[in-house]
Amino acid sequence: MKKSLRKQCEEIYEAKGVSAVFDLVNNLSKEKLAELKVVYENCTGCESESPAQNSCCLVCGQATTKISGIKKVSHNMSIMSIPENALLHGVVTLMKGHEAFKDATDINERIYQGDIFEELGGLLAEIKLKNPESKLLPSQKVFDQLDELAVLVDTDYLMITQS
Numbered sequence: 001m002k003k004s005l006r007k008q009c010e011e012i013y014e015a016k017g018v019s020a021v022f023d024l025v026n027n028l029s030k031e032k033l034a035e036l037k038v039v040y041e042n043c044t045g046c047e048s049e050s051p052a053q054n055s056c057c058l059v060c061g062q063a064t065t066k067i068s069g070i071k072k073v074s075h076n077m078s079i080m081s082i083p084e085n086a087l088l089h090g091v092v093t094l095m096k097g098h099e100a101f102k103d104a105t106d107i108n109e110r111i112y113q114g115d116i117f118e119e120l121g122g123l124l125a126e127i128k129l130k131n132p133e134s135k136l137l138p139s140q141k142v143f144d145q146l147d148e149l150a151v152l153v154d155t156d157y158l159m160i161t162q163s
């Protein structure tokens with residue numbers, strides 16, 4: 001009969017140490033891990049995230065708890081800034097309410113997703129399609145600037161500053 005994974009890990013741990021257990025688990029296929037119900041969980045015994053089966057650490061055998069999903073990640077975000085007065089009034093008006101962060105109440109800078117101009121262009125195109133005479137449609141100059149900006153802004157975020 002094939003040894004259980006738990007048993008195998010126990011033996012490997014005793015013979016070769018912690019990293020050998022991790023190696024063993026990491027070498028299993030995704031399908032195999034799913035079949036054996038192996039997940040990484042917080043282990044108090046190991047004081048780290050360890051492979052576990054049925055909330056039992058495969059390294060040290062202690063009870064494990066689910067990882068909360070809260071993790072510290074560092075993420076590089078690119079951002080471009082444009083002074084508001086470089087934009088047509090019609091463009092500024094269209095942008096209202098599309099801020100990426102809604103609680104920006106008392107600052108002079110507003111942050112948008114980098115694809116804000118494409119989004120606005122898309123919204124306008126929809127309106128135009130349904131009603132070419134709609135009063136909601138801005139002047140051609142505004143359309144042109146939206147197109148220009150959609151090409152120009154290639155960052156994750158866009159900041160509009162007051163000066």
Ligand SMILES: [Zn+2]
Pocket residue numbers: 043044045046047050057058059060061062
């Ligand atoms: Zn452990």
